[in-house]
Amino acid sequence: MKRFEGKVLFLDRSDINTDEVIPAKYLTEVSKEALKPHLFEDLKLKGFDPREDLMDKEIVISRKNFGCGSSREHAPWALEVNNINVVIAESFARIFRQNNFNCGMLAIELPTETIESLFKKYSGMDTYAKVDVKKGEISISSGGISEVIQFRLGGFDKALVEAGGWVGFANSKY
Amino acid sequence: MGKTIAEKIFEEHLLDEPFKGSYVLKIDRVFCHEITTPIAINDLIARDMDKVYDPSKIKAVIDHVTPAKDSKTAEQGKILRDWSRRHEIEFFDIGRNGVCHAIFPEKGFIRPGFTAIMGDSHTCTYGAFGAFAAGIGTTDLEVGILKGVCAFKYPKTMKFILKGKLPEGVYAKDVILFIISQIGVNGATDCVMEFTGSLIDDMSMESRMTLCNMAIEAGGTCGICYPDMKTVEYLWDFIKEDFDTKEAALANYSKYKSDSDASFEKVIEYDLSKLEPLITVGFKPDQVKSVREAQGTVVDQIYIGSCTNGRIEDLRIAAAVLKGKKISDNVRAVLSPATPKIFEQAMSEGLIKIFMDAGFCVTNPTCGACLGMSNGVLANGEVCAATTNRNFNGRMGKGGMIHLMSPATAAATAIEGKITNSPFFKV
The missing domain is CATH 3.30.499.10 (Aconitase, domain 3)
Incomplete structure (x- = not known):
């Protein structure tokens, strides 16, 4: 399995689309690594500076409908090559969510109140989170405070994460 | 069941x-x-x-x-x-x-x-x-x-x-x-x-x-x-x-x-008998106003094409608006018929001539401009009236803004250089 822990990047906006995650002009690249410097280049979010704010971050927490728009798997890849293997949000667009799991990465949905409380308590602070896929738990901490949040993954999603993606799974089964 | x-x-x-x-x-x-x-x-x-x-x-x-x-x-x-x-x-x-x-x-x-x-x-x-x-x-x-x-x-x-x-x-x-x-x-x-x-x-x-x-x-x-x-x-x-x-x-x-x-x-x-022509006004496709409300918004480029509205019916409607007219001196306009067959039909019906006489640049069939990859990319700060499907930030070029609309509205907007209703729509 991939690494599912690290410092948290809070993106306080709904409907972040995959054009914002990685602009189409970089879709001419045929290597994932080439996407690395361009993650969130066109993100419309006040005060956000990708060069500074992405530094050392390995988990993204955002609001509703993360990853809407284009089907480009370049979006999860651009996250992956920046060591971000986990996105936690209130909800996801279908294709982005599936792409993430197909790559053996996590797209974890939490209830509105939980996301709201995470933003209230931790955003703007140095926050660390660790996801335990087996237990279905996220441990999150910052300064003196910490907590453990439960989440649920479907059987298929879990299998994809454990198998490291969909190609191997499908090839052995169909 | x-x-x-x-x-x-x-x-x-x-x-x-x-x-x-x-x-x-x-x-x-x-x-x-x-x-x-x-x-x-x-x-x-x-x-x-x-x-x-x-x-x-x-x-x-x-x-x-x-x-x-x-x-x-x-x-x-x-x-x-x-x-x-x-x-x-x-x-x-x-x-x-x-x-x-x-x-x-x-x-x-x-x-x-x-x-x-x-x-x-x-x-x-x-x-x-x-x-x-x-x-x-x-x-x-x-x-x-x-x-x-x-x-x-x-x-x-x-x-x-x-x-x-x-x-x-x-x-x-x-x-x-x-x-x-x-x-x-x-x-x-x-x-x-x-x-x-x-x-x-x-x-x-x-x-x-x-x-x-x-x-x-x-x-x-x-x-x-x-x-x-x-x-x-x-x-x-x-x-x-x-x-x-x-x-x-x-x-x-x-x-x-x-x-x-x-x-x-x-x-x-929905009963849509009283629907008006609409456009998007922000950076998400659900940010929508009537053309009437956005009337007069200045644009730099008009784009007619894409998998949404680059088919023969779309070209016929836009050409009917453009026939005998010129686009505004303050804009440039691009047409991409979506397939060679559509291009050919548009030629034989005289539509391509109408677009070109009006001052459109006619490109080969391509998705290019819609996602800012080629054939009509916007510069920073520019605004495009487009018949495409996404108005996301940076979609047609970094710093560009897109208003999504029908081919009729796009053609009328090309003539005025500002967002406006087509003559086919009577308030």
Whole structure:
């Protein structure tokens, strides 16, 4: 399995689309690594500076409908090559969510109140989170405070994460 | 308990339920373009699995950047071209190529009841033919190519009953912008958007494709319409070997509709007899105003084309607005007919001359400008009136802004240099 822990990047906006995650002009690249410097280049979010704010971050927490728009798997890849293997949000667009799991990465949905409380308590602070896929738990901490949040993954999603993606799974089964 | 059209197609194609709630379907068509397919091809080669499940069910096209603009896009085209030759896959190379979601239906590759996937979110367009068609990522595409299967959740359906008669000067594009503005950009996430009602019955196949094309902008998995005589007429050249008469074809396809006692996630009814032409005003497709409210907004570029509105019907409407007129000196305008056939029709009908006389730059069929890859990219701070499907920040070029609208509104806007209603719409 991939690494599912690290410092948290809070993106306080709904409907972040995959054009914002990685602009189409970089879709001419045929290597994932080439996407690395361009993650969130066109993100419309006040005060956000990708060069500074992405530094050392390995988990993204955002609001509703993360990853809407284009089907480009370049979006999860651009996250992956920046060591971000986990996105936690209130909800996801279908294709982005599936792409993430197909790559053996996590797209974890939490209830509105939980996301709201995470933003209230931790955003703007140095926050660390660790996801335990087996237990279905996220441990999150910052300064003196910490907590453990439960989440649920479907059987298929879990299998994809454990198998490291969909190609191997499908090839052995169909 | 009855079933929805999506459920019927789903069950006909069901192969496996590897985990509760996840269903693996057999796929009738795997469509490929040069942006999302080469990485799948390279990965299959790297895994020593360079095979395809059935070359007759896979179709490939170069459409996003055509002709190649640099070495990287030339390489993407080459990978797709070589692979298509190697596996004897029908391939539409530069010169014979068009925007995927316009050329594949035009070639008769989609039929009622089919399942189709493509590494392109606007694959939902094919639902206009009563098919279950969904955009997917490169990994799903790779598995589709290799095994002819794809995994989905069981389809929930939102049913839209559209009633009334559209006023003159109001089109399918206005209808779908209205629906998205009502339910929001995630209003149909994980749902099939089923479009029914007298308004759909009256719509051409082109209009139904425009409608289904933008289902994804509300988060929908697929748009879907019931097949009818218009579907049969559109497909007749491709299906006449299979059926004695058009009526027989229709009888066969008529099973692809929702039963009266089917269960829906939601049923929403609109009477659109008083709908006005609409445009988007922000950076999300659900930020919509009437053209009247946005009247006078200055633009720099007009773009008519794309998988949403680059078909012959769209060109006819725009040309009717432009006939004998010139575009404003303050704007430039670009037309990309979506396929060579559409281009040819537009030439023989005299439409291309109208566009060129008005001052349009006419390009070859391509997706280029819509996603800021080529053939009409915006500069920082520029505004485009576009018949495309996405107004996301930076979509047509970094720092650019897009107003989505119908071809009629776009043509009228080109003449004025400012957003304005077409003369066909009378307040």
